[in-house]
Amino acid sequence: MRILGIESSCDETAAAVVVDGQHIASNVIASQIHIHAEHGGVFPELASRAHVEAIDHVVQEALRQAQVEVEALDAIAVTRGPGLIGSLMVGLNYAKGLALMTGKPLIGVNHLEGHVYSLWLVQPFRPVTFPIVVLIVSGGHTELLLMREHGQYERLGGTLDDAAGEAFDKVGRLLELPFPGGPHIEQAAQLGNPRAFAFPRAKRDDGFDFSFSGIKTAVMRQVSVSPSAAARLARDNQQPAKLRSDVSVRDVAASFQAAVVDTLVEKTVRAAKQFQATEIAVVGGVSANQLLRQRLRAESELPVRYPPLNLCTDNAAMIAAAAYQRFRAGQRDSLALEALAQWPLA
Amino acid sequence: MPILKEGELDIISHSAEQTQRLGQRLGRLLRAGDLVCMTGDMGAGKTVFASGIGQGFGSTTPVTSPTFNLAHQHSRPQDKLLLYHLDCYRLRDAADAISVGLDDILDGTHVAVLEWAERIRAALPPERLWIQFRVREEMRRNLILEASGERHRQLLELFRESAFGF
Numbered sequence: 001m002r003i004l005g006i007e008s009s010c011d012e013t014a015a016a017v018v019v020d021g022q023h024i025a026s027n028v029i030a031s032q033i034h035i036h037a038e039h040g041g042v043f044p045e046l047a048s049r050a051h052v053e054a055i056d057h058v059v060q061e062a063l064r065q066a067q068v069e070v071e072a073l074d075a076i077a078v079t080r081g082p083g084l085i086g087s088l089m090v091g092l093n094y095a096k097g098l099a100l101m102t103g104k105p106l107i108g109v110n111h112l113e114g115h116v117y118s119l120w121l122v123q124p125f126r127p128v129t130f131p132i133v134v135l136i137v138s139g140g141h142t143e144l145l146l147m148r149e150h151g152q153y154e155r156l157g158g159t160l161d162d163a164a165g166e167a168f169d170k171v172g173r174l175l176e177l178p179f180p181g182g183p184h185i186e187q188a189a190q191l192g193n194p195r196a197f198a199f200p201r202a203k204r205d206d207g208f209d210f211s212f213s214g215i216k217t218a219v220m221r222q223v224s225v226s227p228s229a230a231a232r233l234a235r236d237n238q239q240p241a242k243l244r245s246d247v248s249v250r251d252v253a254a255s256f257q258a259a260v261v262d263t264l265v266e267k268t269v270r271a272a273k274q275f276q277a278t279e280i281a282v283v284g285g286v287s288a289n290q291l292l293r294q295r296l297r298a299e300s301e302l303p304v305r306y307p308p309l310n311l312c313t314d315n316a317a318m319i320a321a322a323a324y325q326r327f328r329a330g331q332r333d334s335l336a337l338e339a340l341a342q343w344p345l346a
Numbered sequence: 347m348p349i350l351k352e353g354e355l356d357i358i359s360h361s362a363e364q365t366q367r368l369g370q371r372l373g374r375l376l377r378a379g380d381l382v383c384m385t386g387d388m389g390a391g392k393t394v395f396a397s398g399i400g401q402g403f404g405s406t407t408p409v410t411s412p413t414f415n416l417a418h419q420h421s422r423p424q425d426k427l428l429l430y431h432l433d434c435y436r437l438r439d440a441a442d443a444i445s446v447g448l449d450d451i452l453d454g455t456h457v458a459v460l461e462w463a464e465r466i467r468a469a470l471p472p473e474r475l476w477i478q479f480r481v482r483e484e485m486r487r488n489l490i491l492e493a494s495g496e497r498h499r500q501l502l503e504l505f506r507e508s509a510f511g512f
Contacts, residue, residue, distance in 0.1 A: 042436060043436045044416055044437070044442065044445060048445070084416060085417075085447070139414055140414030140415060161394075161397065162410075162413070163410075163411070163413075166411060166413050166414060170388060173388070214362070217362075220388065220389040341418075342418060
């Protein structure tokens with residue numbers, strides 16, 4: 001069974017053809033990072049415009065690389081949400097057009113479920129025995145889920161303020177590192193001392209919710225020029241620097257990363273124990289973080305599953321993989337399907 | 347709590363918890379058409395205050411950072427009133443604001459809470475509650491609230507009574 005997946009929920013325009021929910025026949029991504037890095041973040045209007053310009057080429061390229069005609073597809077899958085509404089609509093409208101033209105079934109996919117099914121694209125594939133604990137960590141999401149069966153999720157916890165990836169981006173901005181913050185902080189941290197600063201960690205007696213706003217504010221207090229010093233500088237018409245000159249960016253990056261990873265690992269490992277999961281899985285952009293992977297493996301006796309690096313960030317292969325299970329469960333969506341900016345998995 | 351002039355209120359918050367409690371008090375008072383605009387640096391307490399607003403409003407979902415999706419919608423069980431929570435940091439101007447549906451959000455039938463509101467000042471109606479967050483030393487934050495228009499002045503009065511008892 002061949003499914004075309006289309007993804008445009010944020011800043012990547014992507015299309016892929018996946019066979020039987022596991023084998024990637026093509027996986028094309030038109031990255032907008034170069035556009036957004038100039039501005040230090042994803043700007044919605046720029047993103048929508050870039051999606052419109054890229055989508056036709058990206059889909060055609062995915063079909064060409066997979067050597068499949070659109071008539072030979074079994075279904076057309078598209079990210080329905082959550083995400084930026086203007087961005088989502090570009091992919092959704094394109095998918096509806098294709099479905100209308102070819103008469104192929106349309107399947108709307110939850111972007112978060114797409115991340116979960118990036119695990120099914122790992123080769124060679126080890127069969128999954130449910131239940132598993134899944135940590136979804138990205139720029140927009142931090143969700144801890146118990147997955148009991150295909151498509152069945154129980155939400156154990158999530159962030160109460162900033163998503164983990166968002167904290168990386170914001171601390172990256174404080175440290176005057178380029179966008180996106182995650183990979184740049186990870187790189188800077190390699191040469192830093194993770195014990196240089198004691199940034200706050202989650203308390204053991206907490207539930208499974210996360211909070212990263214406090215860590216961000218603690219970093220800000222350590223590295224920023226104090227308000228009074230900033231006012232003095234401004235009065236003297238000096239460079240309005242925000243970052244203190246005596247701060248080691250590497251040490252702050254390493255200490256910050258250690259605090260975030262400690263929190264993610266502690267809750268995930270504890271949840272896996274409490275709910276008797278057979279495995280731990282971590283997906284989403286932040287799952288590319290090597291320290292997070294190492295620590296999960298070190299702290300848990302259970303097998304730890306994560307996607308290959310190129311499937312951690314947004315892609316369309318994961319959307320097609322998730323749609324395969326939804327298709328088998330009988331899901332078919334109408335051409336009136338609407339995009340959803342917010343769409344919790346559970 | 348110096349009263350600078352009518353329609354203004356100047357508060358020092360000594361902790362994130364206090365900022366959140368202040369948000370709760372404001373959240374209880376909000377009605378359809380109310381617009382709360384927040385401005386201030388990263389870490390100044392805008393999202394903490396907004397999360398308090400959500401609790402006071404009675405939102406069924408926790409008010410978390412809207413940075414990634416730009417706009418979050420929250421509802422409460424007792425009526426159909428919606429609370430919109432926007433992060434305007436990545437909106438460059440009024441045209442961007444319209445592209446994320448600001449016109450619909452500000453049509454008078456919802457409550458709107460905006461972070462980094464100064465980014466889209468030109469797209470905002472003149473009647474609103476404007477709150478400036480300033481980082482003082484360590485944990486302390488200074489909140490300066492400024493109301494314009496009859497309803498928002500009334501809202502600020504009610505908030506003053508709720509928070510300070512007079």
